[in-house]
Amino acid sequence: MNNIIVYLEIEDGIVGDVSLELLTKGRQLANQQKCKLEAVAAGYQLDTIGTQVFHYGVDTLYLADDKRLYPYTTLPHTSLLVNLFKEEKPQIALMGATSIGRDLGPRVSSALFSGLTADCTSLEIGSYEDKKAGKVYSDLLYQIRPAFGGNIVATIVNPDCRPQMATVREGVMKKELCDPAYKGKTKKLNLSDYVxxxxxxxxVIERHIEKSKLNLKNSHIIITGGYGVGSADNFKLLYDLANVLGGEVGASRAAVDAGFAEHERQIGQTGVTVRPKLYIACGVSGQIQHIAGMQESAMIISINSDPHAPINAIADYVITGTVEDVIPKMIKYYKKNSK
Amino acid sequence: MSFNIVVLAKQVPDTRNVGKDAMKADGTVNRSALAAIYNPEDLNALEQALRLKSKIGDATVQVLTMGPARAAEIIRESMYRGADGGFLLSGREFAGSDTLATSYALAAAIRKMGKVDLILSGRQAIDGDTAQVGPQVAEKLGFPQITYAEEIIDLDKDSITVRRRLERGVEIVRGPLPILVTVNGSAAPCRPRHAKLTLKYKNAKTISEQQTSSSDYTDTYHTYIIPEWGAGDIEHEPQWLGLSGSPTKVKQIENVVFTAKESKQLTAVDADIEELMKELIANHTIG
Structure with missing residues (x-):
């Protein structure tokens, strides 16, 4: 009772990274709150889920194994969580801020009238004073998230309703094994009792899910293009540089919106958070929502024709010039000097 | 029998364009410098509604928005883009609503609108980026939902077929009516239909806008009146509206200010770039 539950996202029998990252965070929170960490898996042929998640410190794994639960559809997964939560009364429920989590989370929160905070970038435990009601709450989940296009960071709490629900994007939390020998219990759920x-x-008539070709969050070198790159054609220069340096290409929200790059490459608060060794921002103006997703990069180079681009303020090197001019020279002098 | 489509739309500050001009010297946002716009993905939703209307013929498209008095602009804009009409849900009872209290109020307003076959909304609004209100409205009405729609492929009298754009793929799903569908920004953009409509609805007003209008010559007979509903017009229990209906509370708000580094300034001349690449190789950042 009053434990922490993580909803596991499963594709082809494999638990997604975002869920493992949440289990890592959930374990920390459970230690702090001195409660159990639980996970719920809904899908089909889930025999190996236990071996995939127990060593992240899962104490109880709820399994709902039924052919009709995969691929995911909203209503059955909602009913499963709503009824399980009514029984188990978790204090905190976490899910990925993914196509699935963002479809499921609001539905569950509405049914239970429990507050949900989307896209949290940090989760902490703390107290909250409701001055109007003269009440102090302790051990609440601080759901910390950017808002207003990333220009403010808000700390949200759910004082009275349970579970306290939050979604978190992939790559925001770190994934870390708790103990390779950790062993939890599996509880099989009888589906008709819940759904x-x-x-x-x-x-679901047709479904094409691609394995992510991209591994932005684990790349040591990222070359990111912004709206200032000007065209999808100019973006090719970024790929050339990435190939030469052994890096990956990212994009700002403006560049994705303009169709210069796929959504998968978006870096920032509404995309991926990255911490590479080298971050080269090309024609990126540096809106706060972008900076928040890359500011922990070890070294930042900004290439921009505008010497006053906001991103220059956090760059280690500022090259005032155009992408078309600078990138071919970078390639040329890298090749010349690297041998 | 007519097919009734409701589009949920929101007026939002244009957070996409928080450029240098909208930032104050201390690094905080100057909100008054941001324009109030039609939430972009709600326009994608409106477009899908208008396409269905022209395909089916016997269909109506009504837009529902909740917000302050000036959000009537959303209804005006929807109408000159081709919607049949709309409703503004407005009042201080709704102030301080989080996504749940908002969806409670919207669901109550939709019930008042009568028979609804399809609800369309944008996937999310750019001021909060939560993507919660659509699914929460669906849950309150007991409707199934399809999120992340990129195109409505087919519609017949009892089902809808939709192509969904997911993070890592595409899905084609079919669901029963009535249903709520949230539309992705990758769906077709919304174009205004007729210049005549633009002219006709430029002067559409809510009653309260008419009363405060500076013009004494407003001709009510030739002006479209945008229906304005307050809390009293929808069936509700007061504890579920506004602040009391909002389980989430904001504990703290901080402005994001990044500390500037001392940057080395270079130009695009060959010597500068070569020097930089040598440095990066020497300190093992690359190579």
């Missing part, structure tokens, strides 16, 4: 048949109303 009515009427919930299976959405028919």
């Amino acid at each position: 009515p048949d009427e919930d299976f109303v959405i028919e």
